[in-house]
Every structure is written in structure tokens, then in C-alpha cells.
Amino acid sequence: MNKEKLNLLKVLILTLSLSTLVGFTYTIKQNKGGNPDNIPEIADVNITSISKEDAMAPHYKVAGIIGKNTKFELLLPDNWNGKFVFGGGAGFVGSVINLALSYNVLEKGYATVGTDTGHEGANPIDGRWAEGDMEAIVNFGHMAVHRTTVVSKAIIEAFYNNKIEHSYFVGCSRGGGQAMMEAQRYPDDFDGIVAGAPAYEWTSGLAMGMTHNVSKMFPDPNNLDEPLVSISDLKLVEDAYLEMCDELDGIKDGILNDPRACHFDIETLLCEGDNKEDCLSQEQIDALKAVYEGPQDKNGDIFYGFPFGGETHKDGWAKWITGGLNHVDDGNTFHQGIDNSSEEKFPTPPNYQYGFGTHLMKFFIYQDSTWDYTDFDYDTFRDDALFIGQTLNASSPDLSKFRANGGKLLMYSGWSDPAITSLGTIGYYEDVIDFDETAEDDVKLFMMPGVLHCAGGDGPWYVNWVDEIDNWVANEKDPEQIIVYFIDEEMKPAGSRLLCPYPTAAEYDGVGDTRDVKSFNCGN
Template identity: 30%
Template sequence: MKTFTTTPTRPLTLAAAMAALLAGCGTAPRALLLPQLAAATPATLQACSNLASSLALPDTRITSSELVAAGPITVQGNTTQAPAHCLVKGKMKERTGPVDGASYAIGFEMRLPQNWNGRFLHQANGGLDGSVVTALGAVSGAAPVAPGLVQGFAVLSSDAGHAAPTPFFGLDPQARLDYGYQAVGTLTPMAKNLIKSAYGKAPDRSYIAGCSNGGRHAMVAASRYAEQYDGVLAGNPGFSLPKAATAQLWKAQQYAKVSTPGANSQPDLSTAVTPAEFKLIGNQIVARCDALDGATDGQVNDVKACQTTFNLQTDVPSCTGARDGSCLTPAQKTVLASIFAGPKNSKGEALYPGTWFDPGVAGRNFAFWHFNAPATRDAGAVAFLFTTPPSTMEAFKATTGLQFAMNFSMETDYPKMFATSGPYAEPSWSYMTPPNAADLGTLKNRGAKMMVYHGVADGVFSPIDTANWMDRVQANHGGKADDFARLFLVPGMNHCSGGPAADQFDMLAPLVAWVEQGKAPDSVTANARGAGAKVVNAELPASWSANRTRPLCVYPKVARYNGTGDVESASSFSCK
């Protein structure tokens, strides 16, 4: 008989659980219906330098394994004191692509701490993958203060099956599938076997976490590999990535309508809305929506209420003369209203959700995704990864990224993400997205947990898309999804970090506490990165305390001021 447990040491049979539910007033906690997973137990590293010569794993070549002394590791300008650990590097599934003749493999590294907490962390990386970044386990919040390796996890990082962060691997059918989901499925059992060889036991608990495309990897794992992972942490997840990338090209077309020509006669998208004009919009959003959460503190927590309170047409001054940063032209307002609403086809059907008006629209990262990314990132991704069949190298190089964006048709090209062709037997929409994303039954039924966070001012992946997903999950699971999956919106935050936001937080430790101790996180405390922080956020308003903290609340709750107390302190706010 399958057993359920309320604690790791007190088994509760299914019959007893049902009796408890029926006893008394019948108000037993819903959590009794779900298994409680036992906590991981620590172990000490037993093998390292000999792993390369002694370990035999299917389709795997260990290229090096060496001990690394405790000391600093710097990743993207953020230095962390890492514990002593074993660094293992290798490759899986080495092959030659049948279409382009290029060499392919799933490259990886693992960092195995000397003093291990018994847990495995799959660090899902962002962007187009294509490089094995340091397996530090920095998987949540900006300039994380407690990455997974520091917390004692054995951490895996990979390139997801191709060796360069460019989209041209989309010519190879298998590389497409590896990027979409199969690399995770291939790496997971290998990593667990390697951990067993290094410590003498397999991991007690396994987690997968990442932001952006890493958040997408995590979302896909929650659907495809729920039996393999006990905890899933997905940040700013691009789980509808093909649609989001095509929406980026559509945005470029809209901004081109109010852009001035650049030196090459192509539209200079950055002239469509200047930094001063985005700052104006952000300031007007604050003016209208700041007090909706009960505190006038330069921060908008009640983002949904703000969407009906703030009106772009009437709350932002209209230009009667030249543009000088103090107004917007009617044409600019028309374009911005369309972009924030999201793309539609000629039938009026929504093709991808828009985004919310939030003070974070003034963030530099927001502008990057609107003006720079369509030509430099999204054009290539759409051409080679999200269009079937993919573009040829010759055709793509015959134009520019911006020209590709300008020529992209939401009527005839957009549907190609759902197409198959010859060796490309699986559509990009299928291999990139979680199958039936609203059904987390497998994850739920085995006692696993999922936490998702999303910056409200994400310039590329719609936070509305993620909120709508959470609504569907709740509906699909009878309004009880909070028992195993929770979403946290981060006001002001751009894509994974940045913007006028308290964007430094650790969601990995709360996820572990939820999975292994049953402590469901009602909120997560986030810090602003003001003066004195390890990596200072230069976009914080001058009126904020450098040490501002805020509670990030479980969607759809909002952090509201209690009416008394320091407005710079999370303790003065409650999730309601």
C-alpha cells in the first residue's frame, strides 16, 4: 500500500489520512492529502581526481576532475566565497550533425562541495545556452548572496547541447530538441550517477532552477521530468518563448513607425521613445499608483489595480511642440498602447500577452529588450530555432537582423513555429514549451513543489503570461494549487533583475524548506541593492533607503502597508 507522511518519521497510511479528514468537523489541513518528502542528509566527498579515469557512464566522457580549494569565484562581476569542491567537466552524446556537418555534444560541468548537503541542483542557464557557465548555483535574484554551491548543493551547469551562444545550431534537428528539453532529460540521470560515485550515495533531493530561458527549462522540467525533480524554481520564465520572440519582432515594427532613420537608412528604434520619455512614463505611473498599496514610497505594489488607475492617454502630457522629454506625441502614445496590449493578427486574435504599466519601464534593461534585442537576438532565434524549416545561413546573412524583423509577418511567418518539415519532425512550439503547462499533477502527487517569480516590468517575457498560467494552474487543480505551486511577482523588476526594484532575494532556501519540511512560503523578503551592496543597483530612486526591504507575496496577494512603521522595512507590510 502506498503511504503518506506528515513528517519523515511518522508514516500515515492512506486509510488513516482519509479517516483524519472525515473525523470531527472535517477541517483537516489540505496538505495531509499530499506526500511529505523527507529531508536530505549530508555526506562528505569521497572521490574526485580519479573520477575521470574510473567512472564509466553511458554516452559520457569525463574530460577532467580536480579539487578546487575554498576561495573566491567571480561570475558577472559578483564575487562569491565558494567552499572547497570537486570540479568535474565532461561531454555527452558527442556526434556530427547530419545537416550542417558541425560537431555537437552536451557539454557540462559539476561542482561537488567537500561538505555536501545531500542535494542536487541543476542550474538551468539562460539565453541561447551554448556555453558551460560556472556551476555556482546563482539561480534567484540579482547578485545572489547565497548561491547553491555555498548552500552545499552539488551543482550542474551545461551548454544544452551546442558549443556557441548563437542560433545557428537550429539547423541541426537534434540540437533543437536538446535545447528545448532533451538535454535536461539526458543530463539528469548522468548527474545523479556521478554524484553517487563521488559521495557514495545518490542525492536525496533534486532541484532545478534558473531564470529567463533557464526559467523555461525549469518549467519544462516540471512537466516532462516531474519524477526526477523534487523542487522547481523558475524565474521570469520564457515558457512561451517562440511566441515571445516573434512578439519582439512585431514590437520593432511598431517602434519603427515613430523612429528616425539611422546612419544606414534603417530605423533607429532607440529614437522611438527616449530614456527621458520612459522616465516620464514611469514617474506618471508612480504619481497615479504609488498610494494604492497604502504607502507613498515611490513603489507600486498593486500592479493590477494600477492598470485601471493609470491611463497613458490622459496621465502623460501630450506634446504640443517639439519632443523634450516632458511629453509624448499622439503617435508615440498609439504605438506604446499597442505594444503594452500585445500583438494581434488581422483577425484580432491575441498572439502573445502584452505587459503591465509599471515604473520599471524606465529601466535600461526594459529598453534593451525593446530596442536592441529584436535585431541582435530575436531575429536569429526566430530564423533558425522557431521557424520550420529554419532559414539558410546564406539567406540570413544576406540581410540584417533589423531587416529580418521588419519583414517578419505575423500572418504568414508566425504560424511556422507550429510547422514540421522533413528532418524537423517536432514543431518548435512543441519542443520549447511544457506540454499541458497547467497540469502539474505528477509533480503534486509525489510531494514535489514549485516556486515561480517574475519581474513586473520584464521587457521580453510577459508577466501577464505567467500570471495567466498561474490562474490556469489554479483552475486545473480545483483552486488548491497553492499547496504545491506559488507565483511571486517582483514590482519594478526588469528581466531577472534591475529596474527600480528590491530585486535581491533567495528563493532556493525557501523552496528547500517547503519541499523537505512542509514550510510553505507565504512571502519572500527582497532587498534593494543600494550603497554598500555587493553589486549596487544604480537605478534605485534617490528617495529610497539603500537597505529597503519588501515582502514578495504569493500571487494574487499584494504587499500592503500596515499603516504604521518604517516604510523602508518589509516588516511594515503584509500580504493581502
């Protein structure tokens, strides 16, 4: 089992436990069970199997292939609630992934589907499949999710002999980017969409942004053993900015409510004279500033940098930005989850950003497996990436067609996300509102202090996003406030706080329990 699937299973187990421990309740609308004999023949779709399953909830599993390569698995519960939810993928996908299953959707009666997006990959950070295969790139970019949606809807309505009441998409990371692509390119597909930590800008944001970061941490692409900035160096930075800014929100907890409010200057950590302890070299400071500020060319900023947060967490920078091949066996890195069992061994990268960034450059943008970032010219990148960006990027702020259909878009991002900068997510949301200020009625962003990529971190991170989008669409209940839960080491709820729609943020009342949502309100 690859790491992405393992992580999905962990989240699924967590969700199953939370539904009892936190007291989440749900009611299944009792519909007459479907009939597998009603599943229609659809042009260019090969149904490879139909099986009766009992895992999670009694259901039929319909597996098939759309076109030449797009695999999907559609789950049809016996007690259908009249709704459909598509679960997004992760990384470069490469196997059928359905994030929606981590939110109890099958138990709640949703018909639900996932797809491999039209290719097989040895690992979710393996992009070698894209070299020389534009059809695979188009499927990955947008076509596979759309075609799977159309096919799934046809099967669902035939199976139950009934119309779908509401259709939702929920995803994070790659799935968040899929969500945004659906809202922009296929506005009729879904009534409600959840886009978490969205990978929406694959060229400037991921390919360039990630390659930029790792080139600063590993200036020589042939020496990936140790990063320029170590964990102890990062702790020095984190301790310094927390000492200055931790209590800006009235709580000393190692969490910045909004890192942009912290004006710490890492230049103050520069070593002076012969002193080499508890300080940083100019080269290290320059590398860190490059990550925090983002890549630039002769025309200015190419993409957003990263805010303070997540530098020393075991699933933070060590997993995504620093790492190093000498730390393959460390407990705080990701390498143990990489599957190298395929015949064509996947070369172990020093961190996730190196894997994603360089593979995007090699196999998507330049179509050259020998490419590396030695002497890379940033000034040509925008033109170099223009063609592939038209297929991969979901950066249009125009959501008018989606909104005209009654569509609702929920976005969320962890402030401490070390994978996809939260500043980019904010930037997209602000572009949407700048394009049409009335969009704030139908598009909402929730920023999550102390949260890493999609989940985890020092802050509270658990929200059932399917419940939230369903309440908004089906029950017309605007998500003006959302309760978010801390999770302890035993994967149990350990307190709660409040999420507020951006640009507002939760404010502490100054006297109550800092792990009780009642002690917070949504300020101005």
C-alpha cells in the same frame, strides 16, 4: 568574459556578501567525502577532466560531454549535504552556466551542475547556431538538461556511495523556462523547482512578442539608430502614471504594487495643435500601446503585453525594448557587454529584444537568415511556429505527474520585467490553477513590485530561492511569506519588505518604516 557570465559573477559576489551582511546562516550536514575513483563509466558520456578545486569550497570538478555536444560541469563538495541542485542557464546559453552558484550552494554542501545545453555560441543572444541543426534545437529545448540531470545523479551517488536525499532545479529567464520544462516533460527529475521570470513560451511570447515590440520602436529594420520613443518620452509616460497611481499602495516610492490597478490612459499625452513639447505624437502613442497591449492577429491576442514599469531604469526599456545603435556607448545600454571578438562577428543589435526576437524568427522558426519583419504577416505566425513550439515551449498547465511525485514549484517574476512580461507568468500560473485548483498546494507564484528581469530595479529583489525551495521540500515549510531585500549601490542590503503568494500582495500598515518587513502583511 561575456555579459551573462559577468552578470552571474556579480550576483555570486553579491550573494557571498549578503550571507554575512544580512545574517543568513546555514548548516552543512557532514557527510564522508566522496571518492573520484568511484566515478563510473556511462554510455555516451565522455569525462574530459576531474580536478580538485578550492574556489568557494573544497570540491571535485567533473567536466564532460554527453552525446556529441552537451558539455557539463558537475561540482562535488567535500562536505556533501546529501542534496543536488541543478543551476539553470541564460539566453541562448552556449557555454556552461550554473545560476545555482549565486546562492552559495557549494558552500552549503550541495552537489551542483550546469550545462551549455549542447551548443557553443559567441554570445548568449546569438541564435545562429540553430540554423539547420534540429538536434541542437532539441538539446536546447529540453533534452540537454534532462540528460545532464540523469548523468549527474549517477555520478553523485557513485562518487559518495550514497543516495541523493533531495534534488532541486533553480533558474531564471532561460533557466526559468528550463525549470518549467522539467516539471512538465520530466516530472521525475526533481523534487523541488524554482522558475524565475520563466522564458516558457518561445514562439508566441519571445519570438513574436519581442519582434512585435522592436518593430514598433524601429519600423524600418534597416534603420536601427534611434527608437521611435526616446528615454525622455518614456519619462513623460512614467511620470504621468506615477503621479496618478504611485500612492495606491499607501507608499510614495516610485513603485507600483500591482500595475494592473493603474488605469492611466497614455492617450492623454497626445500632442494637440502646434504643441510638440511634453507630449507624444499619435505614432508614438500607437507604438507604446502596442507594447503595453501585446501582439494580435485576426483571431485576437497572440500573447500578453507589458504592464507599466521599468521604462526609465538604466536596465529597463533602454536595454531591452528601445535602445538604438546611436547609444552603443551610453552607460544605460547593454552593448558594452556584447562580445564581437569571434571570427564570425556578431552584429550589434539595438537592444536585447531585437536580438532574441529576430534570431528566433530567423534561425528557429523560419530557418532563413535573410528574414526580417518588413511586411510580416501576423496571421500566419501561429501555424508557422507550431512545429518548433512543440520542442521549445513549456506551456502545459498539467503538472499532475510532477505533483504526484511530491514535487513543489516556486515561481517568481518582477512586475517591471522589460524582458519577459510578468503578465505571461501570471497567465501561466492561472492556467495551472484553472486546470486543477488543488495545484495551489504545490505551485506558488510570488510577484515582486519594482523588480526588473530576474534581479535589480527600484524594488527589493534579493531572495535566496534555493533556501526557500529546500525549506518547502525538505522541511515541509510552506512559503506563505517570504522576506525580500533591497540592495544598495554598494551591493549591500538596504531594507526589506514582504512577498506574498499570488494573488495576494503585501499590504503596508500605513505607519511603519516602508523598508522594514515588519510594516507589511499579506492581505486578501
